[in-house]
Amino acid sequence: MQQSSEYQATGYQTIVRAIGWLTIVFLFFPVLLTIIVSFNASFFIEFPPKALSIDWYGNIAKIHRIGHATLISALVALASATVATLFGICASLALVRTELPAKAAITAFFVSPITIPMVAIGIALIQFFILLGTAFTWYSLLIGHIVLVLAYPIRTLVASLTLSNMSLEEAARSLGATRLQVFMTITLPQMKPGLISGFIFAFLISFDNYPISIFLVRGGLTTMPIELFNYITQNLDPTPAAFSSLYIAIVSIIIFFAEKRWRIISYAIH
Amino acid sequence: MPGLELEGVNVWLGAQHVLKNIDLSVAEGECVALLGPSGCGKTTTLRTIAGFIVPQEGCVSIAGKSTKDLPPNKRNVGLVFQDYALFPHMTVSENVGYGLRMRKIDGKARAQQVEQALAMVQLLHMKDRMPSQLSGGQRQRIALARALVIQPDILLLDEPLGALDRKLRDQMQVELKQLQKKLGITTIIVTHDQEEALSLADRVAVMFDGQIAEIGKPVNLYETPSSLKVMEFLGSSNILSMVVNSREARGAILSGYQHYSIQVEHCAFSVGDRITAAIRPEHIGILPISELTSDTLEASTVECVYKGGLVEVHCRLSDGTPIKAQSDANCVQRLNLMQQGLKIALRLNSSRLQLFSNSPNELTHDRT
Amino acid sequence: MPLTSASFSRSPLSFWRRYRSGILLLTPLIVFLLCFYVIPLTNLLAQSFSFSSGDANRHDGWTFYQYLKTYDSARLGRVLSRTFRISLITVLITLVVSYPLALLLLRASRRLKTAILILTFVSLASSLIVRNYGWVVVLADGGALNSLLIGLGLIVQPIRFMYSEGAIIVGLVHFAIPFMVLPIYGSLLRIPPSMREAALSLGASEWACLRNITLPLSLPGVFGGTMLTFAVSMSAYVTPLMLGSPSTAMISQVAAEQLLVQLNFPWGAAIIVTLTVLTFLLVAAYASILRKVFRATV
Numbered sequence: 034m035q036q037s038s039e040y041q042a043t044g045y046q047t048i049v050r051a052i053g054w055l056t057i058v059f060l061f062f063p064v065l066l067t068i069i070v071s072f073n074a075s076f077f078i079e080f081p082p083k084a085l086s087i088d089w090y091g092n093i094a095k096i097h098r099i100g101h102a103t104l105i106s107a108l109v110a111l112a113s114a115t116v117a118t119l120f121g122i123c124a125s126l127a128l129v130r131t132e133l134p135a136k137a138a139i140t141a142f143f144v145s146p147i148t149i150p151m152v153a154i155g156i157a158l159i160q161f162f163i164l165l166g167t168a169f170t171w172y173s174l175l176i177g178h179i180v181l182v183l184a185y186p187i188r189t190l191v192a193s194l195t196l197s198n199m200s201l202e203e204a205a206r207s208l209g210a211t212r213l214q215v216f217m218t219i220t221l222p223q224m225k226p227g228l229i230s231g232f233i234f235a236f237l238i239s240f241d242n243y244p245i246s247i248f249l250v251r252g253g254l255t256t257m258p259i260e261l262f263n264y265i266t267q268n269l270d271p272t273p274a275a276f277s278s279l280y281i282a283i284v285s286i287i288i289f290f291a292e293k294r295w296r297i298i299s300y301a302i303h
Numbered sequence: 304m305p306g307l308e309l310e311g312v313n314v315w316l317g318a319q320h321v322l323k324n325i326d327l328s329v330a331e332g333e334c335v336a337l338l339g340p341s342g343c344g345k346t347t348t349l350r351t352i353a354g355f356i357v358p359q360e361g362c363v364s365i366a367g368k369s370t371k372d373l374p375p376n377k378r379n380v381g382l383v384f385q386d387y388a389l390f391p392h393m394t395v396s397e398n399v400g401y402g403l404r405m406r407k408i409d410g411k412a413r414a415q416q417v418e419q420a421l422a423m424v425q426l427l428h429m430k431d432r433m434p435s436q437l438s439g440g441q442r443q444r445i446a447l448a449r450a451l452v453i454q455p456d457i458l459l460l461d462e463p464l465g466a467l468d469r470k471l472r473d474q475m476q477v478e479l480k481q482l483q484k485k486l487g488i489t490t491i492i493v494t495h496d497q498e499e500a501l502s503l504a505d506r507v508a509v510m511f512d513g514q515i516a517e518i519g520k521p522v523n524l525y526e527t528p529s530s531l532k533v534m535e536f537l538g539s540s541n542i543l544s545m546v547v548n549s550r551e552a553r554g555a556i557l558s559g560y561q562h563y564s565i566q567v568e569h570c571a572f573s574v575g576d577r578i579t580a581a582i583r584p585e586h587i588g589i590l591p592i593s594e595l596t597s598d599t600l601e602a603s604t605v606e607c608v609y610k611g612g613l614v615e616v617h618c619r620l621s622d623g624t625p626i627k628a629q630s631d632a633n634c635v636q637r638l639n640l641m642q643q644g645l646k647i648a649l650r651l652n653s654s655r656l657q658l659f660s661n662s663p664n665e666l667t668h669d670r671t
Numbered sequence: 672m673p674l675t676s677a678s679f680s681r682s683p684l685s686f687w688r689r690y691r692s693g694i695l696l697l698t699p700l701i702v703f704l705l706c707f708y709v710i711p712l713t714n715l716l717a718q719s720f721s722f723s724s725g726d727a728n729r730h731d732g733w734t735f736y737q738y739l740k741t742y743d744s745a746r747l748g749r750v751l752s753r754t755f756r757i758s759l760i761t762v763l764i765t766l767v768v769s770y771p772l773a774l775l776l777l778r779a780s781r782r783l784k785t786a787i788l789i790l791t792f793v794s795l796a797s798s799l800i801v802r803n804y805g806w807v808v809v810l811a812d813g814g815a816l817n818s819l820l821i822g823l824g825l826i827v828q829p830i831r832f833m834y835s836e837g838a839i840i841v842g843l844v845h846f847a848i849p850f851m852v853l854p855i856y857g858s859l860l861r862i863p864p865s866m867r868e869a870a871l872s873l874g875a876s877e878w879a880c881l882r883n884i885t886l887p888l889s890l891p892g893v894f895g896g897t898m899l900t901f902a903v904s905m906s907a908y909v910t911p912l913m914l915g916s917p918s919t920a921m922i923s924q925v926a927a928e929q930l931l932v933q934l935n936f937p938w939g940a941a942i943i944v945t946l947t948v949l950t951f952l953l954v955a956a957y958a959s960i961l962r963k964v965f966r967a968t969v
Contacts, residue, residue, distance in 0.1 A: 043876065043877055043878070045876070045877055045878040045881075046877050049771045049774055049775075049881075050771070050775060052767075052768065052771040052772075053771040053772045053774060053775030053776075054775070055768075056768045056769065056771065056772045056848065057772065057775075057787060057790065059768070059845065059848075060790060060791065060794050060845065060848060061790060061794075062805075062809065063802060063804075063805025063806050063808065063809055063845065064793075064794075064797070064802075064805055066805060066808045066809055066814075066815050067801070067804065067805045067808050070808050120699070120700045120703070123696045123697065123699065123700055124696070124697060124700055126696055127692075127693045127694075127696035127697045128693075131690070131692045131693035131696065132689055132690055132693055133690055133693040133694070133697075134690065139697070142704075143700070143704070146708065148902055148951075149712070149906075149947060150905075150906030150908075150923055150943065150946055150947055150950070151906065151908065151923075152906065152908050152923040152926055152927055152943060153712070153715065153906075153926075153943045153944075153946070153947055154708075154711075154712075156715060156926070156927075156930050156939060156940065156943060157711035157712045157714065157715040158707070158711050160711065160714060160715060160718065160936060160940075161707075161710065161711035161714055164714070176707050177707075179703075179707075180704070180707055180708050183704075234796075237796040240798070241796075241797075241798040241799055241800075243799065243800060243908070243909045244908045244909060244923070244927075247927075247931075248927075248930070248931070257798075258798055258799075258800045261798070261800050261801075261804075262800050262909075262913070265800070265804060265807070265913070271808075273804050274804070274808060276801075277797075277798075277801040277804055277805065280797060280798060280801055281793065281797050281801065284793055284796050284797050285789075285793050288789060288792050288793055288796060289789060292785065292788075292789060292792075
């Protein structure tokens with residue numbers, strides 16, 4: 034029920050609210066500043082900008098192999114998110130709808146990659162691939178990313194499926210639908226929020242990843258975060274600011290759109 | 304000094320005008336029930352008294368003191384929530400003692416008062432249990448003890464018996480009423496259950512749509528309500544369209560169904576007025592058709608519904624008007640009322656026939 | 672004797688029949704994880720028990736040598752305590768900062784709530800490199816913070832904020848806030864509003880209400896958030912790499928260095944295994960301590 038709390042805020046309430054708002058500003062601050070700096074005409078990172086220019090946006094292409102790297106990152110992210118989501122569908126169906134021994138343990142196992150230091154996973158994988166002789170290939174990179182993002186679709190899909198109504202499926206069966214038909218027409222649509230939020234998170238986390246990619250790439254194979262990082266450590270100009278601003282803009286649009294259309298945020302909270 | 308006073312209280316929640324000019328005066332120690340369908344504003348009224356909602360217009364006074372600018376934690380109210388709201392991480396004693404703790408009553412004094420409160424609801428032996436270990440009825444009593452131990456100026460109960468099963472509810476109704484009378488504490492109960500309101504309260508305020516339609520003693524509200532809407536809301540009623548035939552030295556004669564006419568003692572309407580008459584099932588006598596006279600209505604049976612102690616006799620007048628009458632198993636058997644389509648004669652108790660005008664009129668009639 | 676599930680699953684055939692569909696669905700996933708997760712990690716573990724070409728007294732067969740080296744190394748000891756210290760400070764600051772934000776979120780209107788959540792998610796989703804770069808912009812010598820302080824006349828020369836532990840902590844807190852806010856917020860959502868109202872009606876101030884009711888009931892979310900933040904800080908790699916210097920190195924960096932630069936796989940493996948096991952033990956100890964404390968807070 035709504036309440037109109039119009040009482041004088043106590044001292045404690047004012048402090049808590051102030052800290053809350055300061056935190057929000059803190060979250061937003063670097064993003065805002067990056068955007069401002071990207072329009073700075075000067076060569077060095079300087080604030081406040083004395084003159085404005087959009088030259089640095091043009092300079093983005095100068096980041097070594099950035100186009101190539103971004104493409105690889107995007108493809109790897111797409112592929113790993115897709116595979117992880119497919120695995121997630123199987124896993125969530127098994128965990129929520131069928132009988133299995135030690136379900137809690139199995140779930141913990143599937144979700145455990147999040148708790149292991151990414152560096153450990155990266156190191157373990159590169160050693161393993163060297164042993165297999167398939168190191169530094171695009172599919173070994175893909176495999177590494179799948180392991181990384183697997184946990185996210187599994188979590189959101191399990192949540193989604195747990196909240197969904199099983200009696201709908203039973204009703205469909207009683208009306209004559211086969212298992213497959215029930216799955217395609219009833220179960221899958223109910224899993225939609227989990228599917229979409231799981232896919233999007235998997236995509237973003239894979240796209241952004243550095244610690245695992247750095248161990249798995251060499252030579253022609255590279256990813257966006259790696260090239261961006263290299264540029265930052267080797268140059269002082271604000272080109273990365275321009276790139277970052279562009280990146281943040283695109284991510285914001287994706288998330289905003291996804292929330293409006295599919296309400297993924299309200300989903301991920303539970 | 305009135306226990307509670309609401310004057311011209313208006314509340315808007317968002318764009319919705321939820322409480323419209325609520326005026327309510329409750330004497331000290333009195334128990335008033337706010338009764339009405341969902342969405343009528345009864346819970347909003349309770350929350351406004353408690354201080355969780357601030358009225359945009361009007362004022363609330365508790366025990367003679369205005370509550371303007373007084374947040375909920377500064378008002379001395381005892382609130383019992385619908386879901387009891389017992390703190391799950393505290394024991395029963397800690398729950399009950401919480402209000403005392405906030406009032407800086409500690410140590411021996413607190414322990415003593417907590418024990419007294421628990422003894423009052425007969426749950427002293429549960430004082431070290433956790434709420435999760437209690438049954439629904441027990442939780443309700445602890446919630447009550449917690450609200451009462453702080454000796455509030457007013458006790459507010461939000462659907463207190465709603466979650467309990469039938470038997471427990473009946474038992475708790477009696478206990479609650481006795482406790483309230485013994486402590487003499489001003490009490491407001493919010494409920495959608497008519498029986499609860501009529502049995503617990505000294506006065507009942509029936510609310511529709513953000514307004515108090517009528518407030519009065521339970522018996523007056525049930526037998527002689529001032530509006531048709533209230534009559535139809537409480538219990539069952541049978542609606543008849545009638546016309547004032549003539550006026551007598553005392554009262555008037557009404558007619559409207561074939562040869563039927565009935566003389567009533569009090570009639571505020573003029574000759575020729577079309578009115579709506581309403582009567583409760585228990586005031587209709589059922590007679591065999593052979594005893595049909597000019598002051599009995601002809602009807603035919605539709606169905607009998609067995610309700611344990613009573614039988615509901617559903618029948619229909621010749622023009623199709625449905626009538627619900629009441630009888631006992633013996634009479635049903637004697638007159639063979641179970642047979643469908645049987646013609647019978649209905650005698651209406653004229654002193655219990657309520658008359659209302661046909662135009663929709665809002666009446667807020669205090670019948671104390 | 673009643674038929675229980677135990678009596679059924681004794682025979683392998685009935686086990687299969689009962690769990691068949693579940694097992695079939697999970698098989699591809701389990702095979703994948705076994706091949707590319709369990710085995711590589713086990714291999715890593717095994718590697719940590721062997722020698723590398725540069726080690727003295729090397730022989731075949733397994734040994735604790737790498738672990739002894741880890742415990743003996745003074746430098747590593749410093750790095751470990753630094754990592755631990757940074758993680759602890761990060762968790763504390765993040766908690767203090769995130770809880771009010773979660774409370775704000777709770778009481779906010781729907782529009783504000785969505786706006787804040789979208790902001791949090793954008794923060795979560797934008798590349799870590801991008802976010803840390805944002806802090807470079809703020810903390811650099813010519814960056815926003817220094818310009819602000821100089822502009823206000825508080826200092827004359829820019830202060831070197833970058834490449835320090837402080838910078839790392841700022842970056843880690845910024846990274847960790849979404850990880851802390853979301854579980855706490857989820858936990859707060861599960862507290863029925865009538866709890867707070869009951870406390871208020873009994874005379875509790877908002878502050879007392881927070882201490883006695885809201886905080887204890889939201890502890891599951893606080894636990895989850897702090898554990899996640901701690902684990903993530905302990906294993907941090909990119910943030911200390913970008914905002915720190917070699918003298919502020921954290922464990923993941925040292926392990927990576929051994930592997931990428933020194934090519935000393937066994938020692939690198941031992942370091943990372945030590946990190947993983949240590950983090951796990953610390954988190955488990957933390958969980959049990961908190962459980963005891965939780966009983967006491969009433």
